[in-house]
Amino acid sequence: MQRLKDLLDAIKFEHTIFAMPFALLSLFLASDGWPRLEVLLWVLVAMVGARSTAMMMNRIADRHIDARNPRTANRQLPSGVVSLPAAWTFTLLSAALFVFAASRLNSLAFGLSPVALAVVWAYSWTKRFTWAAHLWLGISLGLAPLGAWIAATGQLEATPLLIGLGVLLWVAGFDTIYSCQDADFDRQHGLHSMPARWGTARALQLARLFHTLMLAVFVVLGVWIDATWLYWGGWLLVAGLVIVQHRLVNPDDLSHIDIAFFNVNSIVGVLLLVFTLADQFLLG
Numbered sequence: 001m002q003r004l005k006d007l008l009d010a011i012k013f014e015h016t017i018f019a020m021p022f023a024l025l026s027l028f029l030a031s032d033g034w035p036r037l038e039v040l041l042w043v044l045v046a047m048v049g050a051r052s053t054a055m056m057m058n059r060i061a062d063r064h065i066d067a068r069n070p071r072t073a074n075r076q077l078p079s080g081v082v083s084l085p086a087a088w089t090f091t092l093l094s095a096a097l098f099v100f101a102a103s104r105l106n107s108l109a110f111g112l113s114p115v116a117l118a119v120v121w122a123y124s125w126t127k128r129f130t131w132a133a134h135l136w137l138g139i140s141l142g143l144a145p146l147g148a149w150i151a152a153t154g155q156l157e158a159t160p161l162l163i164g165l166g167v168l169l170w171v172a173g174f175d176t177i178y179s180c181q182d183a184d185f186d187r188q189h190g191l192h193s194m195p196a197r198w199g200t201a202r203a204l205q206l207a208r209l210f211h212t213l214m215l216a217v218f219v220v221l222g223v224w225i226d227a228t229w230l231y232w233g234g235w236l237l238v239a240g241l242v243i244v245q246h247r248l249v250n251p252d253d254l255s256h257i258d259i260a261f262f263n264v265n266s267i268v269g270v271l272l273l274v275f276t277l278a279d280q281f282l283l284g
Contacts, residue, residue, distance in 0.1 A: 003082075007090050010076035011055035015262075016048060019144040021269030022167050023047050026145035026160045028277055029225070030152035042104045043151050047144060049098030054120035054140060056091040060084070061124035069185050105151040112150070116143050127186070131197045134175040138168035162224060166217040170268065173210035174245070176203050178261045181254050201251040211242045218272070227276070228283045234275020238268055 027035050027043055035043075059066075059077050067078035076082035095117055102113035120140045126133035142164035149160035176194050179186070180203055183195035195203035215238070222231050245264045248256040 003086065006076055006082050007056075007086065010059055010082050010087070011052055013052070015266075016051050017266055018171075018269060019051065019141040019167065020044075020047055021273035022141075022163055023144040023148040025269075025273045025276055026163050027148040027152050029159055029280065030149045033281060035152055039105065039151055042101045043148050046098050046101035046105070046109075046147065046151070049094045049096075049101055050116060050120060050144075050147075053091050053094035053098060053117070054123065056087055056094065057121045058124040060087050060091065065189065065191070068189065069182065071181065071185075102147075102151075106154045108154050109147065109150050112147075116147065119143060127191050127193060129192060131192045131194050133192060134172045134179065134194060135168070137175050138171035141171045142168040159221070159224065162217060162221045166214050166221065169210045169214035169217060170265075173207040173214065174261055174265050176207040176210065177245070177249055178257060180204065180249070180251075181257055199251075200254075204246070204249065204251060208246055211246070215239055215242065225276075225280065227279050230283050231276055231279035234271050234279070237271050237275070241268055241271070 023043060027040065031039075059075065062072075063077040063084070066072035066075050073079065077084065077087060098117065099110070099113045103110040119136075120143070123133070123136045123140050126136045130136075145160045145163040145167060146156060150156055179193040180195045180200045182191075183193065183200055183203070185191075186193050186196035193203075194206055198206075215235070218235055218238070221227075222235060225231075241264050245260045248260040248264075
């Protein structure tokens, strides 16, 4: 049990909540109400499997980099708390769990599962050659609402694409903010990120742009699903959280990044999920 706890700590298992609400939002909208219990359970399993294999692959790929970075040297792989064979075993078992869950949903979900794995695994190497790694991470998490919609309907439509685009921009924004704390380290070690390329001040401006576009996408989504005042109330709360996030961080003071990254962002998806579902199924 302790080994399992160490593995889950290594991938910050509790952060699965970042993308999960958007997958559930897409699933409920696709089902036009409560989805079949079997579909809901397998979507949850698929989400856990995909996120777990992606995060552990990232830890494996970055283990030598993490060992040289004072901020990350105490992570489970570079510190030796989790062994490399154990990490690989966890990665492959999580991938197998994801593919199996997809096979229990429908043929399209199963057929696309290797593509999804390739996308989320590839992210781990993107910062070695492109500053757009933040956007790749956004794409990886943005696949969640697409997969959930396919799980419910067996096809892809405009609504999950809008949700996925919103997730892409949201993730790219907060990951850009988070990477500001490693800008100097990344430059020294030939790694790529927006802060390393353009500096912290410009990177934070780009993060604000991403989040402004994210809010615009969810305005389009609200119009698309013919939302009522309840959805727009939730949208205003999310916009307020985005503003708070950017007020917490500035180029001269990065000490509140953890609050902006973990605390604020863990609430955004939950708010959108709750208010959108309440809007559609109570008032819509």
